[in-house]
Amino acid sequence: MNRTNKYSQARPQPLARLPAAARVGMFLLTLLALWLPWAIPFYLIWGEVGPVSGLSLGLLYSLFILLLREWGQRVHRQKQPFRFYGLPLSRQLGREAGLGWLLGLGLIGILFGSQWGLGWVGFEGFSGHFLKIVPEGLLVGLGIGFAEELLFRGWLQQELELDYQPNSAVLIQALIFAALHFIRPLEVILATAPQFLGLVLLGLSLGWAKQAWGRRLGMAIGLHGGLVAGYYWVNVGGLFRPSAGIPEWLTGVGxxxxxxxxxxVLLLALAGVMGYRAATAP
Incomplete structure (x- = not known):
């Protein structure tokens, strides 16, 4: 195990001396203990209706952020816990997030532009409701980019890096990231198996992006958000349709x-670039 991580300190807290798996488990159990007393009454009274589900998940993530602050301060003795997890309040973070956002949108453009140029998909044009979904995609991208990066590359990867070598920590969090996005019925898992590899490659790219940009989450948040927003606009906006006779394994199963x-191939190239940049970062 790697106990020489630059954030490692003399750890007076017993929790901080536990293995990473135990610390992660304790954190999640604490989070559930805080959330369930609120979530259970919501579901018992109103059921699993859309607004209640959204409110419950919003509460869960709010509690996660509050717990993360306390965890960083009390367990790891960090005076600036969010900086410890990759979120320093700085203009640099914002610039990196903006650059990542443009990169994410650019990759979506390359992906669908290439398929269009090869004749694999047809361009349907912009529908009348496209302007309506532009702010929706922006909010979805920002929300998912921030939430998932703080969770996986911020908290989880940092906890792992306190015990493991950096690349091992990146790989473990990428596998967990992919697995948690792949909780589905068995027949769906088998039908969309290539997507798991894509999620692993994305998790690796985002983990290395954090390492390559000074252990800050700006690039990872922006890149993730740009990918999500770009795909939202393409998918919900109905900008492209698969051409007849083109197999799904080329354009995407389902x-x-x-x-x-x-x-x-695009994600593999992205992971290669991010991995190289992380390996050569000062």
Missing amino acids: GNPLAGLMGL
Whole structure:
């Protein structure tokens, strides 16, 4: 185990001396203990209706952020816990997030532009409701980019890096990231198996992006958010349709580009670039 991480300190707290798996488990159990007393009454009274589900998940993530602050301060003795997890309040973080956002949108443009140029998909044009979904995609991208990066590359990867070598920590969090996005019925898992590899490659890319940009989450948040927003605009906006006779394994099983050959090649290239940049970062 790697106990020489630059954030490691003399750890007076017993929890801080536990293995990473135990610390992660204790954190999640604490989070559930805080959330369930609120979530259970919501579901008992109102059921699993849309607004209640959204409110419950919003409460869960709010509690996660509050617990993360306390965890960083009390367990790891960090005076600035969010900086410890990759979120320093700085203009640099914002610039990196903006650059990542443009990169994410650019990758979506390359993916669908290439398929269009090869004749694999047809361009349907912009519908009348497209302007309506632009702010929706922006909010979805920002929300998912921030939430998932703080969770996986911020908290989880940092906890792992306190015990393991950096690349091992990146790989473990990428596998967990992919697995948690792949909780589905068995028949769906088997039908969309290539998507798991795409999610692993995305998790690796985002983990190395954090390492390459000074252990800050700006690039990872922006890149993740740009990918999500770009795909939202393409998918919900109905900008492209698969051409007849083109197999799904090329364009994406079930219409998901992460489960298609071109999407996997693009993600593999992204992981290679991010991995190289992380390995050569000062």
